[in-house]
Amino acid sequence: MKLLEEKIFKALMLISAFVIIAVIGYILFTIVSKGIGSLTWDMISKGPGGGFYLGKEGGVLNAIVGSFYLVIGAVVIALFLSIPVTMYINFYLTKTSFFAKTVRFSFDILFGIPSIVYGAFGFAVMIYFGLKASLFGGIVVVGMLITPIIMRSLDEVARFIPRDLIEAPLSLGATKYEMIKILLRQLMPGITTAVLLAIGRGIGDAATVLFTAGYTDNIPTSLSHPTATLPLAIFFQLGSPIEEVQNRAYASALILTIIILILSLSARYFSRKLSKNKV
Amino acid sequence: MIRFRLFKDKTARLSMLGITILSLGFLLLIGIGLFYMSLPILREKETWKLLTSSNWKPFKGEFGFLPYIISTLHVTFIAIVIALPFSLLTSIYLTEYASEKIRNFFAPIIDLLSGIPPVIYGVWGTLTIVPFISEDIAPHFVEFSSGYSVLAGGIVLSVMITPLLISIFSEVFGSIPKEMREASLSLGATKWQTVKQIVLRKSLPGIVAAIALAVSRAFGETIAVLMVCGNIPIIPSSIFDACYPLPALIANNYGEMLSIPSYESALMMAAFLLFIIIVIFNASSRLILNRIERRYHV
Amino acid sequence: MKTDNLEQVETISENSIIDIMTHSDIINPHIRVEGLNLNIGENHILKDVNLSIPSKKITCIIGPSGCGKTTLLRSFNRMHDDSPNVKITGKIFVDDENIYDEKAQVISIRKKMGLLAQRPCPLPMSILDNITYGPRIHGAWNRRKLYATAKHYLTEVGLWDEVKERLRSSPGHLSIGQQQRLCLARGLAVEPEIILGDEATSALDPISTKKIEELFVTLKKDYTIVLVTHTLRQAKRIADYIAFMYMGKLIEFGTTDQIFNHPQKQLTKDYISGYFS
Structure with missing residues (x-):
């Protein structure tokens, strides 16, 4: 009886x-099977041509480059x-x-705030200051979105x-600031992992940039x-x-997925390096 | 020389402190800002009416949030119901039964699942879940469903919150000391009994906290849900009906509402509503999780 | 047994002032501890410690674990500054300057002392940069001079021939004994007057330990050396003076010969002969 239950649950697991x-x-x-058919070199090497949205030629280079600009700024x-x-x-x-606990707690909460709230808030602020949807606006809002991500993993x-x-x-007579510069070297793989994860989050998020970054056929x-x-x-x-x-x-979805896959794999690579290379 | 170094040290410390305080004010700023911007509509209408009316006619100045709130709750509920058993069982398996090898195999998969952008989930949902519902499931229950429905939203969302649930569950189970398990096993309990009596029971607060986090995550998810749930502002009468969650409301209408008075304020109120609910859920679950960490890690 | 010891401690502490007085005839002490008390929260870790560390000698602090010897050593270069709940009263004079004075500059105090920790801890940079890190933060910038400094101190710790081919690589590949000597050289490169060792050989194999011990003996002609050790044999081998601590109090201080062969206190005698450890 005991064992039967164990077996059933193990099977369920x-x-x-x-x-x-x-x-x-x-x-x-x-994603792959649907996207692969339309994934041509033009898709990633050209911006939208005339009549692109009617099915004529061009690609989404504008979006790829735009996304990268945006996420790098963020x-x-x-x-x-x-x-x-x-x-x-x-x-x-200590x-x-x-104070430290409060800061951590507030970042935990910021981490949970959905991107649509950041997007709406950011846009409202932009309207207030009379700013139009722009790369800058997008960068700031995506930056707000990924700051808690990076901060928490750091x-x-x-x-x-x-x-x-x-x-x-410290025992060599360094000031705290000098000590922190040393520690940052040690934290480098950790920072890299955090950044890669954050890029993944930022590059894939639509709700933040929906209002704040606008949309255009040109590379900004x-x-x-x-x-x-x-x-x-x-x-x-x-x-x-x-x-x-x-x-x-x-096809664009496939491109985005490939980018995410690469980011995710390299983040893993760096975090593994981090655990191995403890001096 | 020493003075210069001390000056640099002091400057660095003060600017770090400044940035820290600044970032601490950020959460407050969002909350206050959203509240401030939803004030016009809160002044104009009764709050309770806004929340319980189902009339949404911006052109006539009627803003009833009920359909959106109900939709959000429906979709979230379905997502949790689907995701919970899978993620609970999987995390028990990974922490209690699986070998190191299998765990290492799973880690990148969970990572990837949480790394896939919402819009990709949306594409996947429209390509697979929506037609599946409209062709294979719905016909058994209702006469017609487009597939863009509460159920579709719930399913897509359940996949999206699974990695979050698994990673927190695993952390919570992992925080239970080995000695407790060994004590139970040495009394002749089977592994499953140990899991049931010791691990799950001890983890109950953590499990609740994880669910609260997943709920708040589901509340706020925008694009993926928006793409599969139909976006019709009615109170859904079955899970095969279309629905219109709060985030989708904001995403679909924000930017186009500037000519209508109170419309912007109404959407800001939707954002404020989301913000408040999510902050409360997040804060309470983080408090529980932090306490668990303190109890076992030190 | 335990209560016996406690009573002894009580009685001894009343006499301890006298005991220290007899050793105040140490000619120009390098470090002078006066009435040092240290609390961590509720716990009274160091109890009214008075001690004079002679210049250019090796002084070993011995005592059972938990007696406060490491805490005492770390208070010499103010390593407790950042620990929460630590309260220090009393004075420590280094070269007649009270390091706990409000005007005292912690980074200059630490520059005077090289600290060798239990386990070697190379900084995340190349071997060369590890050695020159101290001089660089203190203002040296001439690369040729820095290289010469590195060579000088690496030679002094006998590491030059072992690492000269890979100065630019990470110290992570060195053996743990080599790393400890690297850390010693790094500490020496800031030109301290005092070397503090916190059980600096406890993580090392016997051969590396021997090398470090020999280094200490050669270095004492230029440096004042204070070592915390829990192996009596090490103290016997290299110490000139020994301070014996028990439960936060300094019980006895004297030359190695005095402590090992003619201990004045019963507690010291018991510890030396291995009744407790």
């Missing part, structure tokens, strides 16, 4: 684990905020500090810096221009009644 693998396989299969903002915060709460404050690695490594530079040449992004390219093309265009949406 195996089934659910298998279902999860099957689902992800199914998702990837769907990462710069996020690092500029999250590195000082993480360093401060980990190396200037483990039991109420905090995770910073907490486990060995005490010896903190004390070694200035921060005040609007910019196309991959998720929105997929979203808009999918809404078209023309089959050609819909197929391009699938």
